Amino acid sequence: MPVDPVPPLPGMLDLLVLKVVSVGPEHGWGVGQRLERMSRGVFDVNQGSLYPALQRLLKRGWIVSEWRATESGRRARYYRITRSGEQQLAREQDEWSRRVQAVGWVLKGTG
Amino acid sequence: MSWIDGLAARLRMLFRRAKVEAELDEELEFHLEQETAKQRERGLAPDAARRAARLELSAHARLREEVRDEWSPRLLAGLRADLRDAIRQLRRRPGFSLLAAFTLALGIGANTAIFSLVRGILIEPLPYRDPAQLALIWTSTDPEGETWLSDREFLEYRRALQSFSSLGAVVDGEVNLNEDGEPERVRAAAVTASVFETLGVAPIAGRVFQADEDVPGADLVVVLGERLWDRRFGRSAEVIGRTIRVNGRPRTVIGVMPASFRMPLDYRQDRSSELWVPLAIDETATLPWGSRSDNVVGRLAEGVSLEQASDEIGRVTREWAAAGHLGSRPERTLRGALPLDRLVLGAVRPALQLLFAAVGVVLLVACANVAHLLLARSDVRRREIATRAALGAGRARLARQLLVESGLLGALGGALGIAIAAIGLDLAIRVAPTQALHARDVSLSLSVLGYTAGLAVLATVLSGLAPILELTRVDLGIAMGGVRGESAPSQRRLRRVLVSLETALALVLVIGAVLLARSFSALKAIDIGFHPTRVLTARVEVSGDGYAEPGRVEGFYREVLDRLREVPGVVAAGATRLLPLSGQIGSWTITTDRAEDAGRDDVGADWQIVTPGYVEAAGLDVVAGRAFAASDDIDAPLVALVSETMAERIWSGDALGRRFHLGTENQPWIEVVGVLRDVRHNAVVEDGRTEMYLLHSQWSRARNGGGPRAGMTLLVRTAGDPNGLLGALRRVVRALDPTLPVSEVKTLEEVADAALAGPRFTTTLLGVFAGLAMLLATIGLYAVMSYTAARRTREIGVRIALGAGRRAMVGMVVGEGLRMTAVGVAGGLAAAAWATRFLRSELYHVEALDPATFVGVPALLLLVAGVAAYLPARRAARVSPLLALRDG
Numbered sequence A: 001m002p003v004d005p006v007p008p009l010p011g012m013l014d015l016l017v018l019k020v021v022s023v024g025p026e027h028g029w030g031v032g033q034r035l036e037r038m039s040r041g042v043f044d045v046n047q048g049s050l051y052p053a054l055q056r057l058l059k060r061g062w063i064v065s066e067w068r069a070t071e072s073g074r075r076a077r078y079y080r081i082t083r084s085g086e087q088q089l090a091r092e093q094d095e096w097s098r099r100v101q102a103v104g105w106v107l108k109g110t111g
Numbered sequence B: 001m002s003w004i005d006g007l008a009a010r011l012r013m014l015f016r017r018a019k020v021e022a023e024l025d026e027e028l029e030f031h032l033e034q035e036t037a038k039q040r041e042r043g044l045a046p047d048a049a050r051r052a053a054r055l056e057l058s059a060h061a062r063l064r065e066e067v068r069d070e071w072s073p074r075l076l077a078g079l080r081a082d083l084r085d086a087i088r089q090l091r092r093r094p095g096f097s098l099l100a101a102f103t104l105a106l107g108i109g110a111n112t113a114i115f116s117l118v119r120g121i122l123i124e125p126l127p128y129r130d131p132a133q134l135a136l137i138w139t140s141t142d143p144e145g146e147t148w149l150s151d152r153e154f155l156e157y158r159r160a161l162q163s164f165s166s167l168g169a170v171v172d173g174e175v176n177l178n179e180d181g182e183p184e185r186v187r188a189a190a191v192t193a194s195v196f197e198t199l200g201v202a203p204i205a206g207r208v209f210q211a212d213e214d215v216p217g218a219d220l221v222v223v224l225g226e227r228l229w230d231r232r233f234g235r236s237a238e239v240i241g242r243t244i245r246v247n248g249r250p251r252t253v254i255g256v257m258p259a260s261f262r263m264p265l266d267y268r269q270d271r272s273s274e275l276w277v278p279l280a281i282d283e284t285a286t287l288p289w290g291s292r293s294d295n296v297v298g299r300l301a302e303g304v305s306l307e308q309a310s311d312e313i314g315r316v317t318r319e320w321a322a323a324g325h326l327g328s329r330p331e332r333t334l335r336g337a338l339p340l341d342r343l344v345l346g347a348v349r350p351a352l353q354l355l356f357a358a359v360g361v362v363l364l365v366a367c368a369n370v371a372h373l374l375l376a377r378s379d380v381r382r383r384e385i386a387t388r389a390a391l392g393a394g395r396a397r398l399a400r401q402l403l404v405e406s407g408l409l410g411a412l413g414g415a416l417g418i419a420i421a422a423i424g425l426d427l428a429i430r431v432a433p434t435q436a437l438h439a440r441d442v443s444l445s446l447s448v449l450g451y452t453a454g455l456a457v458l459a460t461v462l463s464g465l466a467p468i469l470e471l472t473r474v475d476l477g478i479a480m481g482g483v484r485g486e487s488a489p490s491q492r493r494l495r496r497v498l499v500s501l502e503t504a505l506a507l508v509l510v511i512g513a514v515l516l517a518r519s520f521s522a523l524k525a526i527d528i529g530f531h532p533t534r535v536l537t538a539r540v541e542v543s544g545d546g547y548a549e550p551g552r553v554e555g556f557y558r559e560v561l562d563r564l565r566e567v568p569g570v571v572a573a574g575a576t577r578l579l580p581l582s583g584q585i586g587s588w589t590i591t592t593d594r595a596e597d598a599g600r601d602d603v604g605a606d607w608q609i610v611t612p613g614y615v616e617a618a619g620l621d622v623v624a625g626r627a628f629a630a631s632d633d634i635d636a637p638l639v640a641l642v643s644e645t646m647a648e649r650i651w652s653g654d655a656l657g658r659r660f661h662l663g664t665e666n667q668p669w670i671e672v673v674g675v676l677r678d679v680r681h682n683a684v685v686e687d688g689r690t691e692m693y694l695l696h697s698q699w700s701r702a703r704n705g706g707g708p709r710a711g712m713t714l715l716v717r718t719a720g721d722p723n724g725l726l727g728a729l730r731r732v733v734r735a736l737d738p739t740l741p742v743s744e745v746k747t748l749e750e751v752a753d754a755a756l757a758g759p760r761f762t763t764t765l766l767g768v769f770a771g772l773a774m775l776l777a778t779i780g781l782y783a784v785m786s787y788t789a790a791r792r793t794r795e796i797g798v799r800i801a802l803g804a805g806r807r808a809m810v811g812m813v814v815g816e817g818l819r820m821t822a823v824g825v826a827g828g829l830a831a832a833a834w835a836t837r838f839l840r841s842e843l844y845h846v847e848a849l850d851p852a853t854f855v856g857v858p859a860l861l862l863l864v865a866g867v868a869a870y871l872p873a874r875r876a877a878r879v880s881p882l883l884a885l886r887d888g
Helices: A014-025 A030-039 A045-058 A083-110 B004-016 B017-041 B046-057 B060-071 B075-090 B094-123 B149-159 B194-199 B226-233 B264-267 B306-322 B342-346 B348-380 B382-390 B395-431 B434-439 B446-471 B476-481 B489-522 B553-567 B613-619 B644-651 B696-702 B722-736 B748-754 B757-791 B795-801 B806-842 B851-878 B881-887
Strands: A063-069 A074-083 B133-140 B164-178 B183-193 B221-225 B245-248 B249-257 B275-278 B292-300 B335-340 B535-541 B572-577 B587-592 B602-611 B622-625 B638-642 B659-662 B670-676 B691-695 B711-718 B743-747
Touching: A014 A030, A014 A045, A014 A074, A014 B476, A014 B553, A030 A045, A030 A074, A030 B017, A030 B670, A045 A063, A045 A074, A045 B017, A063 B164, A074 A083, A074 B017, A083 B342, B017 B046, B075 B094, B075 B395, B094 B348, B094 B395, B094 B446, B094 B757, B133 B342, B149 B164, B149 B292, B149 B306, B164 B194, B164 B264, B164 B275, B164 B535, B183 B743, B194 B292, B221 B226, B245 B446, B245 B659, B245 B748, B249 B743, B264 B292, B264 B342, B306 B335, B342 B348, B348 B395, B348 B446, B348 B489, B348 B757, B348 B806, B395 B446, B395 B691, B395 B757, B446 B489, B489 B757, B489 B806, B489 B851, B535 B748, B553 B572, B553 B711, B553 B722, B572 B613, B602 B696, B613 B711, B638 B644, B644 B670, B644 B691, B691 B696, B722 B743, B743 B748, B748 B757, B757 B795, B757 B806, B757 B851, B795 B806, B795 B851, B795 B881
Parallel strands: B183 B275, B221 B249, B602 B691, B638 B670
Antiparallel strands: A063 A074, B133 B292, B133 B335, B164 B183, B164 B292, B221 B275, B245 B249, B535 B711, B535 B743, B572 B602, B572 B711, B587 B602, B587 B659, B622 B670, B638 B691, B659 B670
8 A cells, every 4th residue: 555655753863864874884865765665665754854864963973974986886975874873773772662662551551 | 982973073074164065065966866867767757857856855055054054063053143133233223332342441441451560560470580589688677678788798698698599799880881872871780790690590692700700800891781782782792702891991791681681679770770790899808897788689598488598697697796797776687588579569569459459340330331231222122032032032042142242242342442451551651650660571462462351251241141130031921011111120120239339339449549649649748858840950970080080070070060050041050979769878877976976886877978059959948057158169178968857866956066977987077067958868758867968079088088979960950941951961061071971861850750650650540440430330320310210201290290390300310319329339438448458558648547538439429429310310300291191
């Protein structure tokens, strides 16, 4: 069933981008595509949010970038996760799971 | 490490902004290509695909902006916006902005100027190695006076004292240089070779004296000061090794000392020594214990304290006294170690500290005033602020914006303040007591400007604080919907506190200034014993082979004075060894004709040497007997004049015809022929001096031989402007001896004025600061009263409409102003009662709690406050009730 793409919840984008990059080095456009694929088409990230998110992660030192040639020989900037980025990702994943669980309890609960 | 990664990335951004942005552009271009390709795959035409992609990549520029925002620190970005805002705000009301900035500039400028003095004089170490270790052997009861030791005492101290690693002796003087250009007289000193080592200052060229050069016979060498070297020898390196004539004697130049170098005692003179010759002491001879002319400076040995050194000096000295070497003058045994900085800064330090505190107060008043202005304005901006707050601006955000505004004012004030400081410093130096100032580097240096920047920040915070506190407490409902014209009660309270505070601070300064002014006028009223108006003075010292013959020196001065008396306009002419109020006169042991004085050696008198005509030229008053006459010449009977105090102390007032002689040996008797009114010689404030006046022509005979006095100061009393006689004076001297320099040309009035330079300096500056504080406080009060009166116009209109009299309304507003002032006056009086104790040492004939001042100044302040409140009150009360009501 086709779904209408939606933007991710505010505040979540950084976590998602970090996860996407952790899979393997990827350029900016690729990150967007991969995110769409990994969310099975639910999340459509517009680049107006994507690139600032990448810059935020760069600024915190969780990812680094380098210029490399793509398969077609075009120069592109690739992002790669750092050690501290991986630690951060692990932390945020735990945090996220706890939240989701908690939200689930609340929504299912009867008080 | 995460934060290091982050920091590295940030630094990269900071330094390579252009490159980072180019990378971003390239990245987005790549994105566009990929997106276009993707759209094409979906079947769109190339053009349409690209258009769609571009649409998605809409607002490329905005994206760039957003990405950049991620990098630039948020605070900085916000500050930039605030700064823009602040500039706009200040520009909108240039009158307000200028007034505020100028007020701060006055405070900051005055502080900067005084700080330059404090830094240059008090903080900057004296230009010696380890200056804290230097001390002088000094009479401990009289640090402001002079202490001379004899060569013998110097040698004995050097032998006995363990507390000092080295000791050096300095004998002050002046010399004539009459080769290589105009004859010139320069301050000079004879010093032991150990002096340079003791002070720890190296020459900039050549060398200083060696240990074997301060003995008679080997001493024909000379060290020059850099300025003299520059002035007379054009900084030529070849002058080293050359022989020059100093006071007619040939000496070999061996070195040059830096321009910053001073002999310690130079700091007390208005000119510094620029040439040094060895003080040749014959250590093999048996030297007399008396004959004192040396100042002795020493470097404390490792680990020895001043107290220990003082104790040791005292012990050694008392041993000498017990052995009978020091005669029976009790003060001679009271010697100790005087720290060098105490000698140099003695009177200057408390004065500067006082002024430093005073300018601090001025700055506080200025800040309070600017706070007023900002408060008044913030009232107008109440709605704007409330709107911003309603739209979600946080308190911190609002405070920051206000702080940026006052910061801008502070920066403007600081910049303007530097200009004011430059002018102020120039003026301050002009009225400054010369000694310590001219010798030190007082300028608006980099460190001073750093201080200024600090002051600007301080002023920013101080003046911005009140409005910030106030505005961030704005109540939205009142501010937006309330009646225009009412301000929050808390704000009115804050204003009243500020006015009271300003008044109190200003009152303290004005009281201090009035006390000093009263003290100064008391000093000015002191009868100094001579009449300094319309007298020109100049120093001459004969030197060279032409004066070796007996009577030649005396003849020269008689001739010079005779010729000067013939110059039209000259009323009287004379000469003296030492002008009053221009140096310490010193005492000479005498023996009187009183029976009880026989065999005593503790009777002394200040020794003044003058020519006939001196009494008339200086305007001394003859109390009894006569002045010297032309007939009192070199061969006539020995005669003397004495001061009233001397006549009183020694002969119970009946001195005429009585006799005394110099020293304790068999020297010829001198008869007293006249009594002169006491002259203040060493200082304006001093007890009457035991002073004897001997004739220049008889000086040699009075001492049983010995040389004549070569250096004398000429005095010419005129009917008109004394400065007009300078040319004639030079011509007369040159006609008699073209090699003689005429130096230290001053009017006697300048000499007398210089004696009060210290109090004049303090009084003038404190007066300026107090005036400034009072002006600012008055402006503050006026501003607040104008504001309140204007704000209460509506209320006043209603009251008048209901039948209240206009006068009552004026009274109401003025009463409010006076109440604020009265609170300040009460606080200020309490503060002044405490603060004036620090003035006590500066006051002469005025109590620190002088009742007249403590009543008069507050009364004056209240009067000024009344006027400042009355003007706006009258304006408000004049308004037509109708107008007031409609406008409200």
